[in-house]
Amino acid sequence: MSEIQQLYQQLILEHNRNPKNFKEIEHADCKLEGYNPLCGDQITIFLKLENDVISDIGFQGKGCAISKASASIMTTMLKGKTKAEAAEIFNKFHKMVTDGTIGENVGKLEVLAGVHKFPSRVKCAILAWHTTMKALDEIKAEDGKR
Amino acid sequence: MSEIQQLYQQLILEHNRNPKNFKEIEHADCKLEGYNPLCGDQITIFLKLENDVISDIGFQGKGCAISKASASIMTTMLKGKTKAEAAEIFNKFHKMVTDGTIGENVGKLEVLAGVHKFPSRVKCAILAWHTTMKALDEIKAEDGKR
Amino acid sequence: MMNFDVEKIRAQFPMFAGKDKPLIYLDNAATTQKPQSVIDAVTKYYSEYSANVHRGIYAISEKATHEYESARTRIAKFIGADFEKSIVFTRGATEAINLVAYAWARHNLNPGDEILITEMEHHSNIIPWQLAARDTGATLRYIPIDETGTLVESEKYINPKTKLFAITQQSNVFGTTNPVKELTEIAHSFGAKVLVDAAQAMPHLMVDVVDLDCDFLAISGHKMLAPTGVGALFAKQEILEEMEPFLGGGEMIEQVTMETATWSEIPQKFEAGTPNIAQAIGFGAAVDFINQIGIEKIKDYEGEMTRYAIAKLSEISGMQIYGDLFCRGPVISFNVSGVHSHDLAQLLDMENIAIRAGHHCAQPIMRKLDVPATARASFYLYNTKAEVDALCEAIEKAKWFLATD
Amino acid sequence: MMNFDVEKIRAQFPMFAGKDKPLIYLDNAATTQKPQSVIDAVTKYYSEYSANVHRGIYAISEKATHEYESARTRIAKFIGADFEKSIVFTRGATEAINLVAYAWARHNLNPGDEILITEMEHHSNIIPWQLAARDTGATLRYIPIDETGTLVESEKYINPKTKLFAITQQSNVFGTTNPVKELTEIAHSFGAKVLVDAAQAMPHLMVDVVDLDCDFLAISGHKMLAPTGVGALFAKQEILEEMEPFLGGGEMIEQVTMETATWSEIPQKFEAGTPNIAQAIGFGAAVDFINQIGIEKIKDYEGEMTRYAIAKLSEISGMQIYGDLFCRGPVISFNVSGVHSHDLAQLLDMENIAIRAGHHCAQPIMRKLDVPATARASFYLYNTKAEVDALCEAIEKAKWFLATD
Numbered sequence A, B: 001m002s003e004i005q006q007l008y009q010q011l012i013l014e015h016n017r018n019p020k021n022f023k024e025i026e027h028a029d030c031k032l033e034g035y036n037p038l039c040g041d042q043i044t045i046f047l048k049l050e051n052d053v054i055s056d057i058g059f060q061g062k063g064c065a066i067s068k069a070s071a072s073i074m075t076t077m078l079k080g081k082t083k084a085e086a087a088e089i090f091n092k093f094h095k096m097v098t099d100g101t102i103g104e105n106v107g108k109l110e111v112l113a114g115v116h117k118f119p120s121r122v123k124c125a126i127l128a129w130h131t132t133m134k135a136l137d138e139i140k141a142e143d144g145k146r
Numbered sequence C, D: 001m002m003n004f005d006v007e008k009i010r011a012q013f014p015m016f017a018g019k020d021k022p023l024i025y026l027d028n029a030a031t032t033q034k035p036q037s038v039i040d041a042v043t044k045y046y047s048e049y050s051a052n053v054h055r056g057i058y059a060i061s062e063k064a065t066h067e068y069e070s071a072r073t074r075i076a077k078f079i080g081a082d083f084e085k086s087i088v089f090t091r092g093a094t095e096a097i098n099l100v101a102y103a104w105a106r107h108n109l110n111p112g113d114e115i116l117i118t119e120m121e122h123h124s125n126i127i128p129w130q131l132a133a134r135d136t137g138a139t140l141r142y143i144p145i146d147e148t149g150t151l152v153e154s155e156k157y158i159n160p161k162t163k164l165f166a167i168t169q170q171s172n173v174f175g176t177t178n179p180v181k182e183l184t185e186i187a188h189s190f191g192a193k194v195l196v197d198a199a200q201a202m203p204h205l206m207v208d209v210v211d212l213d214c215d216f217l218a219i220s221g222h223k224m225l226a227p228t229g230v231g232a233l234f235a236k237q238e239i240l241e242e243m244e245p246f247l248g249g250g251e252m253i254e255q256v257t258m259e260t261a262t263w264s265e266i267p268q269k270f271e272a273g274t275p276n277i278a279q280a281i282g283f284g285a286a287v288d289f290i291n292q293i294g295i296e297k298i299k300d301y302e303g304e305m306t307r308y309a310i311a312k313l314s315e316i317s318g319m320q321i322y323g324d325l326f327c328r329g330p331v332i333s334f335n336v337s338g339v340h341s342h343d344l345a346q347l348l349d350m351e352n353i354a355i356r357a358g359h360h361c362a363q364p365i366m367r368k369l370d371v372p373a374t375a376r377a378s379f380y381l382y383n384t385k386a387e388v389d390a391l392c393e394a395i396e397k398a399k400w401f402l403a404t405d
């Protein structure tokens, strides 16, 4: 596989065309916008939590194939996970797209490993994740206030 | 003659060692300082006029061989000249040191013609002259006021 | 074509010459490739007369000074300036504009005054004025544009409060060429000073500061074949002379006491520190290169290629080209439906084609167009119609790639 | 000598290599010669991956970005900085100092505050503070020097009002190396920020910003083998992050609305517009060159040559050398009685020797020494004792020439 094929794997192209959980969630516990200053793309993440478990998650916005596929795959992986589990997956993912290390149990995420060869696209892959992690933090902070 | 010999002609070296009219003039009609920002050298011109004629002229200060010789030769040439004559000589001199044209009746000034080959030294040769011309202007201006 | 021999021109660019499958470089609005003569001028300076300028009393320093000043003179002549000391060397157009913002605007603007710019400016002609407005209390206003990238009712926005009017001569997104001469005349009639951002225009068309009558002109050398790290500011002599200094340091002073200093004559007053000597000399060589071909011929050649490109690109289904289709410089921004511009750029790169994707440092335009980004292909004198064909093919291929199951 | 093979080094400089009677270049404090590897790094960029940085999604732009950023990392490492984003590329040390004067000083100083500098500063470390003092109402004060070019009672001048202390690490006239580490500690104890002007020090000795603990460090690339038109500012991360921007434009912004903008992360926040890409890459190659030899070895070699030069020059009757004779960097300012320094420089040029004459952009020092100008010979790693001998002979010849009837 050429580098470009590694970047745009079949599964990524599919998620780009038919993204999962590409939806607005009404009465979300948290709704957060993420912005990629390199390209100007914007994404909105919607989250619902039940006792620390992500019960629903959706996204909306415009972005490149990489960012859309990454967001789509992310939503399928995080649904049903606890915050701690989500953070752990994110760490593995972050490592993979920045230095190419494919950790244990990354599952479908592996299709995004090719990104690490394209420094200018790493932000695309991470955009949805960063926004989600920030959203989870915000919910935590609000919980603290209660 | 090499370029450098043209620059530092025998006569220039002599004027440098034993400058003419290297003196302060008491009760001068005008005393003016000139400054060469390229090197930091300073020269002071003293002028006495009698009915539009330069009756005495002297200079003091520190400077390179070119500036000292030029000032020295200048004083010998301007003494006894009217302001208009002085201005005319200056114009010829200015042309000579900037583009090398040796005009009519430049006389001893010709030894300074080599300067035009050394752009960074043109200001040296002109320093005393500029200051003198400015001093003559100032006297004129004051005359006007009277 | 009009005795414009593009192969001969390409042969002078080491990025293309003698290469098997040379890159199709279509990002000229960002920075251009450099001809061998420019690279050689730089190398020659480093190998034969590498020295500082203006203060050395030795042969190579005098030679360096001569070449540096001669570059200044040639650039002045290129824009029709009658006084070479009106040219100040900078790192690029951005520094040139900021120089005016610091040394002129901050000393001449007051609360109630207006700085007028347009919605099609590059960030380099927006941010300096936002900051200057913040610091002086002046108000920043914009002439709006419509979706074709044309200014709307410009005259309505110029008024007696306008103290500075800063406008790009050619848009780096739409390629629009603005009527800067006419607008300058109107602005002057209200007593405003006019800054023209010629970063995009000067590589492609004849810029004449006497004809335009602008007060300031910002120039980007590296966008017209010169080395990176060089540009210039032109300003009218009397304005430059009255202006406060910008950077303080060596070269720009005459006399320094502990408390204060007096300034050198222009342009040294604005060139503090050791200048970008090799780069300025290279800029001179770039101007020579352009002059040898002739800027009018370059303009005609590029015009024909641009028309060709627009016609070919328009045949692609889902293609949206921004700006006026007929009257424009050689820069084309577009989007293809279903294909994000960054994916497009990435896929074209694999076909050896370099285009740009993004907001092109013109976020207000993107907001106007209501898109996050566009793709942009920009041409220069070494590009060819064959390259345009390759571009169109590659776009089709990318579309297909992203659409196929 | 200490396995320092100067002939091997000289062979790498096209200004000397293979030349019959190569120039004796003793104006290194103004700018240095460039090794082939630096020239090649520049040429290679122009010929193989000439493109803009940071925003191009195509291979040569990614390569250019990588090389540009890698130069930044190597320069950071060279000065012991643990964070490469603390390095901002500039045109030279002058722009680096002015950046601090505009982006930090003008936003942090108030009337009553003191800016402290020394009497031995280069104009580039005087004028920016005179202008900043004028604009903020702060007071500019000087630590005096004595005739040997040594600071006098520095501690007395640092006090709780001192908000900024800006000092050269090595004098470009006397060669004095100042105890910047100790003075920084004192200044910090009073809460002042410290800027070290390393333009002259960094080419010749190991500069470690962690050890010095300075807040800002101004660097001149072209005085340490790099191309013209490049230098750098180091600043502590937290200060850079808090600092207001300097130049506004492309690259340095994150989001722009019509009214305002948010800034990029450091260091891009301070690198508006297309940067001096080729020059920064060349700076990286220059640092590699120095590292291959070893800065400590360079220091030792230059130290021995400087001692030798002082001994030889002292034998010339009428010779006056300024500054401390024993403890200094490789720069020697002097005057010969009866010979004006400009005449000397001119006559030495005829002997193929390049020295500098003038005030060396340090007029306050000239006033202290009560001379309008001095001659100055400054060495670098490619100079030799034989060249020192030639210098001394040529001085004798000039004396004789100007004195003979």
Ligand SMILES: Cc1ncc(COP(=O)(O)O)c(C=O)c1O
Pocket (backbone or CB within 6 Å): C029, C030, C091, C092, C093, C094, C095, C122, C124, C125, C168, C170, C171, C172, C197, C199, C200, C219, C220, C221, C231, C361, D250, D272, D273, D274
């Ligand atoms: C219209 C316009 N103005 C200004 C600039 C900035 O020019 P530079 O990169 O030379 O600072 C650019 C290019 O980026 C531009 O397109």
Ligand SMILES: Cc1ncc(COP(=O)(O)O)c(C=O)c1O
Pocket (backbone or CB within 6 Å): C250, C272, C273, C274, D029, D030, D091, D092, D093, D094, D095, D122, D124, D125, D168, D170, D171, D172, D197, D199, D200, D219, D220, D221, D231, D361
């Ligand atoms: C001590 C000192 N500081 C600053 C500068 C200015 O450096 P640059 O020419 O890189 O702006 C110089 C050199 O001229 C210098 O000697």
Ligand code: FES
Pocket (backbone or CB within 6 Å): A036, A039, A040, A041, A063, A064, A065, A066, A067, A123, A124, A125, A127, C342, C343
């Ligand atoms: S290009 Fe914008 S997120 Fe990928």
Ligand code: FES
Pocket (backbone or CB within 6 Å): B036, B039, B040, B041, B063, B064, B065, B066, B067, B123, B124, B125, B127, D342, D343
């Ligand atoms: S060097 Fe100063 S006047 Fe000649």
